[in-house]
Amino acid sequence: MKKVLPLLAVLVLGTLSVMVANAQETSTTIRGNVTNAASKETVSSVSVVIKGTDIGTYTDDKGNFSITTKQKLPFTIIITSIGFEPKEVEVTNASMPLAITLAASSSLGQEVVVSATRTPSRILESPVSIERFGNANIRSSPAANYYDMVVNMKGVDFVSSSLTFKTPTTRGFAGSGNTRFLQIMDGMDNQAPGLNFSVGSVIGLTELDVESVELLQGASSALYGPGGMNGTMFIISKNPFKYQGLSFQIKTGIMNIGSGSRDVSPYYNWAVRWAKQVNDKFAFKIGSELIQAKDWVADDYRNYKRNGSQGNIIPGTRDTDPNFDGVNVYGDETTTNLRGVLNSIGAAIPPLQDYIGTLPQDIPVSRTGYNEVDIVDPNTKVFKLSGALHYKLKPNLEAVLAGHWGTGNSVYTGAQRYSLREFKIGQYKIELNAKNWFVRAFTTQENSGESHDLTVTTRNFNEQWKPSTTWYPQYAFAYLNAKMAGQNDLAAHNLARSAADVGRPAARSQQFNDIYNRVRSIPIPTGGLFLDRSDMYWAEGQMNISGLAGIKWADILVGGNYRQFVLNSQGTLFMKEAEKIKINEVGGYAQIGKDFFNNVLRITASGRYDKNENFEGRFTPRVTALLKPAKNHNIRFSYQTAYRFPSTQQQWIDLFVGYRLMGENKALWDKYNLIENAPYNPNNTAERINYTQTNPESVTSFELGYKALIGGKLLVDAYGYLGEYTDFISRRDAVQFSGGAPGANQGTSTFYSLVINAPDKVKTNGWGLSLDYTLPRGFRIGGNVSSDILGDVPDGFRTFFNSPKYRTNLMIANDGFGKKKIVGFNLTWRWQDEVTWQSDFVNGELQSFSIVDASINFKVPKMKSLVKVGANNLLNSYYRSGVGNPSIGGLYYVSFAFNVL
């Protein structure tokens, strides 16, 4: 951040001075206004280009445009906009403003997507599976936040670990810390470099600044590099040249109705955007968004039986299981076998030895925990601030300087639940975009602020209040006394707990807060604070060299990128000895595309090579074929490979959470002497686990798809795929004996969770089908169903697949009915099947659930405004998107958006 700000300042000043130097020279100026032929309303953001040139502009928020050109009259202008028939107008006279009307048309299948091939193409003709929604969809969607809309696309799993922390993924492997799904915002990978989650819902774009969201399902490393194994999401912002003016949105709602854990609370989401085209060359935008609410409550108080880093949900409550360890209860992970404490009591007081001797050998007892609702800050908030300067050096060469900064309070589910408090992340970018090439450099700067690990903090809280070395003997004495008084075992345990817990601070009491706030401010391991200040630096470029090399027979695209991670957690997360460690990655790619048989068949082949300094280099090819047997019928086939290097945490994490969560880097194995004194499989001590270098994980996938627009009204999209993962990166438990070997002289045992490549291949397959149909009078209906299946999983192997076998969405909407077409509505229903949920935090069965979202909107054309009444989870039927994650109920809101039509 410190380094970046001066850099930004220099760039801004530089851009401004260039701007001043390039003062306009006078020539022909044409002006005009574009209106909707039917409604007579003006239309903004319409592209107006002089035919046969690159010279053009967009209409402003009042539908006006002007083009100044040296082109001699007469000439033709082409007027295009999504949702309207394109139009050509001949201009003969520049003195009269042009009054242009556009006729509305169906946009079904006509949207242009960029991410599928890194070149613009109609979505109907994409050679790989892709989904898209644009700002018009965002306006009418019931979703309280545009980010949530992804969930209604086919094949998408969506995990909400907080109201403000959501993670989409495709093709399985859902979780908050998904490392197999890329999110790219305006060309920037937005993963948090230290924490390995995508921060799209925290910084990302403000709702008013989103032009479109594209979702590539399936492997995409061949074009986008490591990470996009299962899919890639692209969030594309509004160019200030195209979308101008001041707009704002005020959204107010209520939530937490009937939650049982929290009172009904308000929801606020305010956003503002201002964009201005200063002249033909310079435009800028600034935007901000604030979301504030009381978060959903993670209230799964079921009992969890831990077995190393694994476990399962079992019956039991605090009152019926002395070793109770609630899923969303923290501090109760501290457990001990009371037998050891009792034995020392027996040694000190011999008369008690025989009595103690009659008790069971294993008496596991956990410390008393606190529920998440009592310890985590209920206020969740997101504050986003972003701005961009766009300068056209030439009509076709645009320089962009952009910054996005966000801060927030949220909760994230990783190996534990982490309270992200005053978490800050910034992304700063400089970019040059030409017709055939671009270069871009950006950095991501992460600051975890006061973020802390809820489990670690609460465990340490308990130690601060009463150390376990005091608590357990008190418990043991009280337990013995209660037993000797004739109590049954469970009653004796409960009496013992209340005796040991005498003086335990009540949740949210002053004493509790004093200790808790102190502990969460002390870095791990004595406290719960993690001090992540990791950064990422990235530079990339791409060029279409066909024109340059005079190649006409094919389109050839080449590109490359370099990125560097700088990890810095001051020993709270990553290996202390390796702090400020840098990880360098470099990669390059090429894509060649050629049409055959009069454009009936288009084949593209791409390949990419990447090298991470810690791993062997990787080449990933992709071949796609698009067959167009008839107009608007497209069959696509692709063979894709993708891979990922272990995430920064999988490489370097060094965190004690009851056992040691360890990265795969050899330096960590050395640090804990795991090479000299190799650990054993805790479940089978005959098996010794020796160090082996971890390989990048890779996936190969075949996909067949069909997309068609039938009768101009029915859009069909279907796909099926097969995928195979090799060197699947997983974790396993290990135990190291100080004596070197299990047995009588094994000495002390130390437990680890190690990163390993699974020896077995993991296979997945799936399919999806969607239908969208345009009905008369502005009605639209649509639906999709998709399935992802994991096959051939060896016994006891945890894949973290977390994807339901089936999920479906149904939708009915109208964008404007009634006499003036000012009333619209949108109703969606979503259902997903049950899932066997696996994560580092908790394993368990996730119930199937279904959700209804609905909204009604009213247009105020004069003000270009929209009033919307919306409901997410209309029936307030609480569900969880993942085991251990919060229960989500209904969110009902009213919003007013100005200047968005």
Next chain:
Amino acid sequence: MKKIINKWKSLAFGMLAASITLVSCNKDLPVAVPITTAPPTGSSIMTLLDAPTFSFLKAAVTRAGLNTALANANNKYTVFAPNDAAFIASGIPSIAVINSLPVATLTAILNYHIIGGQVLNSPQVSEKYPNMYLQSSLMVAPPSAALPSGYRMPIGVSRRGASVWANNIPVTAANIGASNGVVHTVARVVAPPDSTLGAIIARDPSYSYLAAALARADAGPPPGAPLLTPLLNNALANFTVFAPTNAAFIAVYTALGLGAAGPITEASVNLLPSATVWGLLGYHVQGVRAFAVNLPSGDNTINSLLGGPPAAPPQIFKVALPSVQVRGPGNVVPTPGGPVSYYANVVATDKHAINGVIHRLDAVLLPQ
């Protein structure tokens, strides 16, 4: 095509309508399930005491106010239950006598028969020498910060083959199951001790020589050795004392020629070095509490407080109940045919103290 679309349209509308109805059927979120255990079945211990043979005990338990606890199905107890015959054999001939006892005394005696929090059936009773030693419900000192475990008078529970004892009282019918524990019928009332070993020895004139010897030993124990009297007065300790009678001491003093200095009295022991006396007495004390029934039969070796390597342990040979014989390596008489060993006889077994048990000996054990 249009037909198909129309069909699909109505299907979609239908599904949408159906699904919205269905959604209200979303399952409730799973909640924690308490672990339930089957409620105890069968009669409570109190109900078992309704048997006519337990009329004394039932009257006693009721008078002591212990009936509520013993009827509570959620509690757990092991009860050594003297039947009517046992009460009579122990000198309590009628319920009227029970009713004349002070409640506090009665409660103490009864609590001594009850082990809380345990369901101890005879197979679980250890055969290990000398016995299990479990806290009864007789609370002597309640738990406190200084004494977190409290002090409950322990009761010895032992088994040798099929025979089971509470202290030295045989169990006549074992393992009578109840919903809240188990009952073992005993042949006598198991009386709780009320004095320490030290106090018994001090106040019994037939142990005046032993008391004098203890005082002499404690006047100058060997370096590092503990004082014996405080040990014998420590309520938390656990000893078996083989206590020689006055006559036994006189015999030894005579043999040692202490009579040369005048008539042998308790004070004659002061002629011996105190460390020697300490060694001699330590040899008579075992660090465990063994009732006569617990003593190993046949040729066996048990350790004394003084004993254990490298010092020679005493050798104790139990011949047959009720007579127990004991000897040390030094218990020999020289004869023309070579030294012949002799035994000290236990002439009275099982004098029970808070911190141990006394077996009265007719000869002093000699370690060498």
